[in-house]
Amino acid sequence: MRHATGMGTIDLIRSIRMHRARSLLQNSRMSVERVAAAVGYRDATALRRLVRKAAGVTPGRMRATVERD
Numbered sequence: 001m002r003h004a005t006g007m008g009t010i011d012l013i014r015s016i017r018m019h020r021a022r023s024l025l026q027n028s029r030m031s032v033e034r035v036a037a038a039v040g041y042r043d044a045t046a047l048r049r050l051v052r053k054a055a056g057v058t059p060g061r062m063r064a065t066v067e068r069d
Contacts, residue, residue: 018054021047025063032059 002008007015017039024035036047044059051059 014050014054017041017047018050021051021059022055022062025051025059035059 005012021035021039024030024038025032028035030038032047033044036042036044039047041047041050048059051057051062055062057065
């Protein structure tokens with residue numbers, strides 16, 4: 001996997017989840033809990049950690065930034 005994508009399997013999965021979560025947060029009115037379930041997390045805490053680590057903001061802030069534009 002690393003040879004083809006430059007990422008390990010876990011990193012690739014996280015990247016895909018993050019991309020999908022960002023899209024859902026910015027383009028839908030789904031709750032953070034529903035977004036978490038849609039991208040494969042059992043609870044929203046895991047998604048919140050991923051978003052904070054990857055984007056440096058909370059899911060709510062990520063959504064609010066787009067709504068203002």
